[in-house]
Amino acid sequence: MPEKPYDHKQIELKWFERWQNQPDLYKADSNSSLPKYYVxxxxxxxxxxxxxxxxxxxxxxxxxxxxxxxxxxxxxHPMGWDAFGLPAENAAIANRRHPREWTRANIDEMKRQHRRMAFSYDWNREISTCEPGYYRWNQWFFLKMYERGLAYRRQALLNWCPNCATVLANEQVVDGCCWRHETTPVEQREMVQWFIRITRYADQLLSDIKQLEDGWPERVLTMQRNWIGRSEGTEVDFALEGDQRKIRVFTTRVDTIYGATCVILAPEHPLVTDLATAGVHAEVRRMIDARGHKDPGDLEKEGLFTGRYAINPFNGERVPIWVANFIVMGYGTGAIMAVPAHDERDFEFCKQYGIPIRPVIRPVDGDLADPVTIREAFADYGIVENSGQFSGLASAEARLRMNEAAGRAGFGSAAVTFRLKDWGVSRQRYWGTPIPMIHCPCCGVVPVPEEDLPVVLPLDVAITGQGSSPLAAVDAFMNVPCPKCGTAARRESDTMDTFIDSSWYFYRYCDPDNAGAPFDTQSAAYWFPIDQYIGGVEHAILHLIYSRFWTKFMRDLGLVANDEPATRLFTQGMVIKDGAKMSKSKGNVISADQMIERFGADTGRVFELFAAPPEKDLDWTDAGAEGAYRFLGRVYRFLTRNADRALAAQPGGASPSESDRRIRRKLHQTLRKVTEDFETRWHFNTSIAKIMEFVNDLYAAEADLSPAVLLEALETLVLMLEPFAPYVAEEMWEQLGRTGPVFRQPWPAFDAGLAREEEAEIVVQVNGKLRARFQAPFGTPQATLETTALGNDKIQQAIEGRRVAKVVVVPDKLVNIVVR
RNA sequence: GCGGACGUGGCGGAAUUGGCAGACGCACUGGAUUUAGGUUCCAGCGGGGAAACCCGUGGGGGUUCAACUCCCCCCGUCCGCACCA
Known part of the structure; x- marks a missing residue:
């Protein structure tokens, strides 16, 4: 048969149409006896x-x-859509198109592109988070959390753009200004918001990281540990002079407390309002706003004396109370004791304002610093001095004793603090899940009864981008009788953070159409945990912490048995074009359609897997993609012109030639390499390189191969290419007269005996430098290898006139002759 | 500032356990095919040198018969965290 040119369009469209008509092609079976794999x-x-x-x-x-x-x-292997979010609202403003319509049209378009790329998803399980059938379960979970005290409402400081008249997410604040109004500084504004008490799970989120150590990238786990930020210390109450109230501070170094020379409050600390005079107050306000739009790194330390004093409960000493911009309200208690002698930040601050410095810790093998000449804080552990009954103890021992003493006396105790904060989930947006709560003038906050779910997002809403909470203006939505007392009440007008949608979506794939529960627990028990989760490292913190939290919450509800959502996580690198991350503003985005039109889906897939290992960033180049295209064409042409000859193979044909043996060896080496890459580190770039080598060898041996070997080579080649280039693999399978689909064929097993070289190649070095090489049977005794090496002409030349001091022999590999 | 990762030809990358540095691809050069261009096929391709050979994995040192690989110091790039008390 003459070879056929590689016409990627004709091949891909042929199979695209056939596969389109088989909705169950990649169907996953929830009642299978086969081992499951959730990717x-x-x-x-x-x-x-x-x-x-x-x-x-x-x-x-x-x-x-x-x-x-x-x-x-x-x-x-499912796919879905994270379909709520701000871009739909922006598009609605720009194009006067309803977010739902815009979103649905986009989904249709992207789904077509997914299918055209031949990604093998079970589309029967597709989900879209903006549909009531999905988001009603967000609401259901929210009610369950509310019942358990995990969802609550409180005042919070938020980023507010006065120009947009709405709250901004942290990511929407750019250099302290609004992303849409680059000259408008963002203000910090107090608002009542819904929160999810993720901090109740902080300890578990931290300790269960152990379960992930084998399967998640170390980098991600480190980021999560830092984000959770567990810290053990002590809470101590300082009495407020001339007042019944107390100031509670958190410290990890209670052993330094005899060195405390002032107490410092965060500007947002509730006591500041009471303690400060009017003048101080204005200054504090300015501090808060200044911090809102500055990089915390280059913020100068700034503080104000309140004029009031607090009493150190350990020694009864009177210390001044300050307010300073470097104390953050969101961590610990929002108040600290400053020990300038033993903390760099306190040192800098106290030095600046002339607050006394009192050393109370000395190095184990040194002296206590002098309070006058001290040049820097000594922050290490050491021996406690000048600290009453605790003097002479080591830091660690002193901490324990002081915790006990504080507990006995009732002014403090050991405490654990987390950097992780509760999750603010209210958004003053339209395109999101309505929060299922009702505000009644008589009963207060009343949850929507479960049987009334979903609270459907109304479609007839004016979206202007001005003012907060578009839903608040929709009377038909807002006005509702109170479920408890029947009084006219108003619905909550905020919607949920879209991170809620993505915190549990992968469970919905188990049972996407369930109208009576978020999913069937039996199915979830079968499929979970996810065997392999794949995504960008940009989600290392938010999405992946929320998902872990949600799983633990669902476990506590009895819905799932697993502690963690995914056993293994893989974070792939970015695709770079012209030295920069692709983005619309840079105009360097290559769409799937452009790529498919020019190169075809198979080529795009092969190139992106070949050009770099998957965890690294990848440079897209058209020339590189052409190389991948040439490779597929080379395979296709070789197969089409040799298929007839291969298929004419007779059982027990002519005895195999030298070329036959070599090709079979290379074939099994290639298969071994590809199999190992799949089973270990997924370096598909090397798998594909090995297949390319094999194809190069096939071209070189083409005329010398027997039909039987040719057939084995071609069939195995197609099977090995299937995961990377499914269209052309399917087409070639058909050309070989076989019935597909290829992905249902068993993966071929490599034969270690066939993959083995017939003879070992022995490298001969002189003083570590390559000088000669020779062939020897495997297992040749070391002495023989040494003799052969020494007898080699080139080696004789190289060592002539010098004394052989030592010979190192590595069996089947190498002889190194050391001469002087 | 702290923590982590990385640094190999003109480019992307390979070398999995310390054992032939540069697999595979791109670009480039030459040849064959072709009226020509393109396609395809074959060959060459780290630097120096006519060659023998020498040099070469960011730089410097060390361990070793042997170092891209292990150890120490330095430089650079990228990422994360950054007043977290």
Whole structure:
């Protein structure tokens, strides 16, 4: 048969149409006796178009999904849409198009592109978070949290843009100004917000990281540990002079408390209002606003004396109370005791304002610093001095004793503080899940009864981008009788943070149409935990902490048995174009459609897997993609012109030639390499390189191969390419007269005996430098190797006139002759 | 400032356990095919040198028969955290 040109469009459209008509092609079976494998890529925001950055993520997951199917697993590989969010509202303002319409159109478009890329998703399980059938379960979970005290309302300081008249998320504050009004400084404003008490799970979120150490990148776990920020210390109450109230401070170094020379409050600390005079108050206000729009790193320390004093409960000493901008309200108690002799920040501050410095810790092998000549804080542990009954103790011992003493006397105790804060989930937005709460003038906050869910997001809403909470203006939505007393009441007008949508979506894939529960617990028990989760490292903190939290909450509700959502996490690198991350503003985005039109889906997939290992950033180049295209064309042409000859193979044909043996060896070496890459580190770049080598060898040996070997080579080649280039693999499978789909064929087993070289190549070095090489049978005795090496002409030349001091022999590998 | 990762040809990258540095691809050069261009096929391709050979994995030192790989110091790039008491 003459070879056929590689026409990627004709091949891909042929199979695209066939596969389109098989909605169950990649169906996952929740009642299978096969071992399960759940591979998941993070669900995308439906921005409107798939680009080559998305494609990388999905190509990695899809290669794995296809491979695992071929290895006999029952694979769940689903896809969905993170469909709520601000861009839909912005688009609505810009195009006068309803967010729902815009979102749905984008989903249709992106889903078409996904299918065209031949990603093997079970589309029967598709979810979209903006549909009431999904978000009603957000509301249901919210009610469950409310019942358990995990959802609550309180005042909070938030970023507020006076120009937009709305709250901004932290990510929407750029250099202290609004992202849409670059000259408008963001203000800090107090508002009543809904919070989720994720801090109740802080200890578990930290300790369960142990369960993830084998399967999650160390980098992500470190980021999570830092984010949670557990810190053990002591809470101590300082009495307020001339007042019944107390100031509670948190310290990790209670052993230094005899060195405390002032107490400092955060500007937002509730006591500041009471303690400070009017003049101080204005200054404090300015401090708060100044901090709102400055990089914390280059903020100068600034403080004010309140004029009041507090009493150190350990020694009864009277110390001044200050307010300073470097104390943050969100951590600990929002108040500290300053020990300038033993804390760098306190040292800097007290030096600046002339507050006394009193050393109370000396190095184990040194003297106590002099309070006058002291040049820097001594922050290490040491021996406690000048500290009453605790003098002479080591820091660690003193901490224990002081905690006990404080407990006995009732002015303090050991305490654990977290950097992790409760999760503020209220958003003054339209396009999100309505918070299922009702505000009644008689009963206060009343949850929507479970049977009234979902609280459906109304569609007829004016979105102007001005003013907060668009829902507040929709009377038909807002006005509702109180479920408790029937009085006319108002609904909550805020919607939920979209991170809630993505905190549990992967469970919904188990049972996406369930109208009576978020999902069937049996199905979840079968599929969970996720065997492999794949996504960008930018989600290392928020999404992945929220997801871990939600899983623990669902476990406590009895819905799931697993502590953690995913056993393994893989974070792939970014796709870079022209030296920069792809973005609309840089105009360097390549859409999936452009890429498919020019190169085809297979080429795009192969190039993105070949050009770099998946965890590293990848440079997209058209020239590189052309190389991948050439490779697929080379395979295709070789197969089409040799298929007939291969298929004519007779059982027990002619005895194998030297070329036959070499090709079979290379084939099994290649198969071993590809299999190992799938099973270990996913360096598909080296898998594909090895397949390319094999194809190069096939070209070189083409005329000398027997039909039987040719057939084995071609079939195995197609099977190995299936996870990477499913279209052309399917087409070639058909050309070989086989029935597909290829991903249902078993993955071929490599034969270690066939992969083994016939003879070992022995490298001969002189003083570590390569000088000669020779062939020797495997297992040749070391003495023989040494003799052969020494007898080699080149070696004789190299060592001539010098004395052989030592010979190192590594069996089957190397002889190193050391001469002087 | 603290913590982490990384640094290999013109480019992307390979070398998995200390054992041939540069697999594979791109770019480039030459040849074959072609009226020509393109495609395809074959070959060359770290630097120096006519060659023997020498040099070479950010820089400097060390361990070792042997170092891209291990150890120490320095430089650079990227990422994370950054008054967290």
């Amino acid at each position: 998941l890529e993070m669900l995308p925001y439906p921005s409107g178009t798939l680009h080559i950055g998305h494609i990388r993520n999905y190509s990695i997951g899809d290669a794995l999904a296809r491979y695992k199917r071929m290895r006999g697993f029952n694979v769940l």
